Amino acid sequence: MAKPIVAFVGRPNVGKSTLFNRLAGKRISIVQDTPGVTRDRVYAEAEWLNYNFTMIDTGGIEPENNDIIVKQMRRQAQIAIETADVIVFIVDGKEGMTAADSEVAQMLRKSKKPVVLVVNKIDNLKDESNCFEFYNLGIGDPITISASQGLGLGDMLDEVVKHFKDLPNEDEDDEYIRIAMIGKPNVGKSSLINKLLGEERVIVSNVPGTTRDSIDSYLETEQGKFILIDTAGIRRKSKVKEEIERYSVIRTYAAVEKADVCILMVDATEGVTEQDEKIIGYAHEMNKAIMVIVNKWDLIEKDDKTMINFKKDMQQKLNFLSYAPYLFISALTGQRVHKVLDMAKACYDNYNKRVATGVLNDVISKAVLMKEPPTVALKRLKIYYVTQVAVKPPKFVLFVNDSSAVHFSYQRYLENQLRNSFDFEGTGLEIEYREKK
Ligand code: GDP
Ligand code: GDP
Numbered sequence: 001m002a003k004p005i006v007a008f009v010g011r012p013n014v015g016k017s018t019l020f021n022r023l024a025g026k027r028i029s030i031v032q033d034t035p036g037v038t039r040d041r042v043y044a045e046a047e048w049l050n051y052n053f054t055m056i057d058t059g060g061i062e063p064e065n066n067d068i069i070v071k072q073m074r075r076q077a078q079i080a081i082e083t084a085d086v087i088v089f090i091v092d093g094k095e096g097m098t099a100a101d102s103e104v105a106q107m108l109r110k111s112k113k114p115v116v117l118v119v120n121k122i123d124n125l126k127d128e129s130n131c132f133e134f135y136n137l138g139i140g141d142p143i144t145i146s147a148s149q150g151l152g153l154g155d156m157l158d159e160v161v162k163h164f165k166d167l168p169n170e171d172e173d174d175e176y177i178r179i180a181m182i183g184k185p186n187v188g189k190s191s192l193i194n195k196l197l198g199e200e201r202v203i204v205s206n207v208p209g210t211t212r213d214s215i216d217s218y219l220e221t222e223q224g225k226f227i228l229i230d231t232a233g234i235r236r237k238s239k240v241k242e243e244i245e246r247y248s249v250i251r252t253y254a255a256v257e258k259a260d261v262c263i264l265m266v267d268a269t270e271g272v273t274e275q276d277e278k279i280i281g282y283a284h285e286m287n288k289a290i291m292v293i294v295n296k297w298d299l300i301e302k303d304d305k306t307m308i309n310f311k312k313d314m315q316q317k318l319n320f321l322s323y324a325p326y327l328f329i330s331a332l333t334g335q336r337v338h339k340v341l342d343m344a345k346a347c348y349d350n351y352n353k354r355v356a357t358g359v360l361n362d363v364i365s366k367a368v369l370m371k372e373p374p375t376v377a378l379k380r381l382k383i384y385y386v387t388q389v390a391v392k393p394p395k396f397v398l399f400v401n402d403s404s405a406v407h408f409s410y411q412r413y414l415e416n417q418l419r420n421s422f423d424f425e426g427t428g429l430e431i432e433y434r435e436k437k
Pocket of ligand 1: 010011012013014015016017018019059120121122123145146147148149
């Protein structure tokens with residue numbers, strides 16, 4: 001199930017980053033082979049009382065004057081409303097209430113999203129009374145904390161996770177395969193979605209930043225039932241480049257989090273860009289099923305080698321995605337568009353695949369017979385038993401004599417053996433080595 005998303009909103013300097021970093025703890029995973037993903041801390045994973053959730057920090061750059069602050073806060077609040085399940089609204093208990101606070105409070109109230117009002121910088125008990133004026137914001141009881149001293153954070157998190165219970169349970173309509181179409185602006189996401197839907201539901205335009213409403217589309221075909229998650233959302237115009245980027249990261253992140261299958265769309269006329277690598281990096285880090293679509297194939301002059309070479313080049317750039325299948329289409333002419341959902345369904349089926357324990361153990365024993373594990377620091381790996389413990393993605397546990405004897409090349413060998421024996425195209429695999437004494 002998708003993790004709930006908690007967004008932090010508040011004026012510059014109220015302590016958002018301090019709080020974010022404190023809560024992020026050690027669970028920020030830095031996956032070495034994924035480029036660029038975890039360097040900017042737009043989001044982080046957090047945990048409280050057995051709840052796992054994703055935090056996003058909507059605050060970006062520091063504006064110099066008050067006019068800009070109010071404008072930026074409106075955008076922050078908007079993105080939080082669009083993407084988050086619970087919003088933590090942070091105000092400054094030392095500075096007191098400001099006009100920008102009231103304005104944001106009004107937006108949040110209208111949105112009907114669950115909001116937790118947090119008064120930060122209450123470092124001493126004697127400052128507690130500073131919180132009273134914030135009742136005027138009309139969004140309930142303020143919770144006082146000190147992010148820098150680590151006070152009141154438990155009470156705050158209790159309030160946050162309380163709201164998770166009220167979230168719609170997505171497992172109820174689990175028959176749907178959720179697809180996030182991700183890629184740069186103008187790569188052709190809406191054009192493809194329109195073609196798939198067979199109607200002009202989404203407004204297509206080649207002006208980047210066109211305003212449109214955020215809607216997920218439901219689709220039923222012979223391949224199954226699908227939800228195409230809207231990744232465009234309402235695009236607010238902003239002149240600040242960092243801000244646009246931050247918000248597009250947050251939006252993409254939120255869509256990927258909800259998805260089963262992520263379709264990375266790449267523009268054939270541009271090839272894979274750094275931004276593409278970064279976007280698909282989220283999906284890879286979050287263990288989603290992944291496929292790559294090269295769109296605008298109609299614009300490319302081709303001979304019989306063009307597609308193969310194009311694919312090779314992309315696989316090299318996206319080398320952490322060796323499991324992803326590729327499809328070359330034109331959303332404009334409709335070329336191969338009919339294969340998109342077939343492929344998405346196949347990726348999903350592999351992502352959700354269960355392998356029987358007997359066959360699994362046969363495959364691994366045979367693999368070990370064909371190639372003995374190497375010795376690592378005088379120890380040799382012994383594998384006693386294998387079992388699949390989860391799907392989405394498939395996760396296997398190998399019970400072994402000594403997990404320090406697992407050599408990375410042998411790990412890759414075993415994964416390849418699994419991939420050769422069962423079709424896992426389109427999905428990452430998790431393999432855990434557990435010691436059995
Ligand atoms: P952001 O702009 O909202 O992300 O705010 P920061 O987290 O960067 O914090 C702004 C300033 O407030 C920094 O100097 C922090 O050290 C300070 N600060 C953050 N939390 C607290 C707090 O609980 N008490 C006090 N006294 N200062 C804090
Ligand atoms: P989005 O921003 O990713 O949703 O991209 P759009 O669907 O709005 O498409 C951006 C522009 O590219 C529009 O002018 C489309 O008509 C055009 N476009 C989309 N797909 C194709 C394609 O396969 N071939 C060509 N030649 N143009 C395309």
